[in-house]
Amino acid sequence: MQSTFCLFVQAISAYQNILLIGDDILLKVVKMIMRIVIDPGHGGSDPGAIYKQYREKDFNLKVSLLVRDYLQVSYDAEILMTRSSDKTMALKERTDFANARNADFFCSIHYNAAGGRGFESYIYNGTVPESTKQIQNVVHKEYMFTARKYGVIDRGQKRANFYVLRNTKMNALLLEVLFVDNEQDLKLILNDQFVRDVSKAIATGIAKALNLKAKPAPIPGVLYKVIAGSFKEEENAKERVLFLERNKVDSFIYPITIDGTKYYRVQAGAFSEKENADERVTALKRIGIADAFIVTEGTSVPAPPPEPVKGFTILGSSVVTAGNLQAFVKRVNPNAPNLASLYLEIGKKYGIRGDAAYAQAVHETNYFRYTGVVKPEQNNYAGIGATGPDEPGASFETPHEGVTAHIQHLYAYASKAGLPEGEKLVDPRFHLVTRGSAPTWVALNGKWAVPGTNYGQLILNIYERMIDLEMELINIQLDRLEKTKQQLD
Numbered sequence: 001m002q003s004t005f006c007l008f009v010q011a012i013s014a015y016q017n018i019l020l021i022g023d024d025i026l027l028k029v030v031k032m033i034m035r036i037v038i039d040p041g042h043g044g045s046d047p048g049a050i051y052k053q054y055r056e057k058d059f060n061l062k063v064s065l066l067v068r069d070y071l072q073v074s075y076d077a078e079i080l081m082t083r084s085s086d087k088t089m090a091l092k093e094r095t096d097f098a099n100a101r102n103a104d105f106f107c108s109i110h111y112n113a114a115g116g117r118g119f120e121s122y123i124y125n126g127t128v129p130e131s132t133k134q135i136q137n138v139v140h141k142e143y144m145f146t147a148r149k150y151g152v153i154d155r156g157q158k159r160a161n162f163y164v165l166r167n168t169k170m171n172a173l174l175l176e177v178l179f180v181d182n183e184q185d186l187k188l189i190l191n192d193q194f195v196r197d198v199s200k201a202i203a204t205g206i207a208k209a210l211n212l213k214a215k216p217a218p219i220p221g222v223l224y225k226v227i228a229g230s231f232k233e234e235e236n237a238k239e240r241v242l243f244l245e246r247n248k249v250d251s252f253i254y255p256i257t258i259d260g261t262k263y264y265r266v267q268a269g270a271f272s273e274k275e276n277a278d279e280r281v282t283a284l285k286r287i288g289i290a291d292a293f294i295v296t297e298g299t300s301v302p303a304p305p306p307e308p309v310k311g312f313t314i315l316g317s318s319v320v321t322a323g324n325l326q327a328f329v330k331r332v333n334p335n336a337p338n339l340a341s342l343y344l345e346i347g348k349k350y351g352i353r354g355d356a357a358y359a360q361a362v363h364e365t366n367y368f369r370y371t372g373v374v375k376p377e378q379n380n381y382a383g384i385g386a387t388g389p390d391e392p393g394a395s396f397e398t399p400h401e402g403v404t405a406h407i408q409h410l411y412a413y414a415s416k417a418g419l420p421e422g423e424k425l426v427d428p429r430f431h432l433v434t435r436g437s438a439p440t441w442v443a444l445n446g447k448w449a450v451p452g453t454n455y456g457q458l459i460l461n462i463y464e465r466m467i468d469l470e471m472e473l474i475n476i477q478l479d480r481l482e483k484t485k486q487q488l489d
């Protein structure tokens, strides 16, 4: 595109309604939308270069479609394809296509063969405007910037009398991506990451060279791909592409391996807006493709961080020592059993605050004086299953099992995870709990104890007094240490 002309049009754009009349070229320039033709070399009955089971035409198409997708998603430009399926197309048809549409840029994509390796780019070796050379230079460098990281050899910016370069009226470039018959190159050609990376590089190069305006991405980098069927047999995928072509829907096949199984996905559109993808799926269903679906690719907006749980959590570490937990209880009930260290030990295994659980046991058993329906020999320290005089609740063989059941019951409320490795389920009511429904002690209100409008608060009140005792005893100890130290002077 000639820049002076462009400025001229901008200057008189106030009159564009007049300019639009009967002049398609002018219309296009006024709109300032670049029209780009991507031309995947060969196709249909013309496979291009062949090596082993590989055909150049397929590689050309794959890169071309990726280039198209990248351009369409990221830039304001009109992207046209000479072919978007495995279709036979004469060279003249290709140049006629671009010329008839007054494209601004023509990019033919090929792979090389017969002696050599690496990348080269071509422009026409006759008279070309300076802009053609500039475009070649920018796209070539952009490609190599990415490809070099993969060890691709730069064969240089070349010129040749190729038909599509000679017979296109606009700036035209032909790329020879790599050599299909070179083992080192072939490894890269079959590497999906490489193909995606260089396709993106080509698209970026074209965008830079043509000064395309970047689209404001509604969701950065996200692409909603519409898959019009996914097949284990490539033949079935090809049939689907042909069916879509008959229904005037552009599509192409790309292979993908999921859990070790290779699928041939038929992609019929890629959109940066989910709505548009949904619309395409609906349209596909209308023509009888019931198995169309959408895959989301790229980085989505990071999910907002999960809301921190408000309140004192059940999950966590103990801070009060076993000795002081025990001392706290024995101030009220000197005959209380020594369970504190079991609470700390088992609580730690489950990631539960064993000291706070112990406070719960203190509350449930009234300092292990068992003034309720549960009897000491049940080893049921948290009233599991105890609802009244007729139902005194579960019994456990040993104190260890009783404490484990208590911790497991808390774990059921506080977490959705499975039991820690090697742990056996002993809580008979574990599966009756809606997992993760009470992450905090206060959230146990109305769940562990009914109605229990302040059940959690009562536990935390005991727990706070335990902490107070711990602090008090630590202060006494600090004091003793300090005084001892002073005696040393």
Ligand SMILES: [Zn+2]
Residues within 6 Å of the ligand: 041, 042, 048, 049, 056, 110, 111
């Ligand atoms: Zn070729």
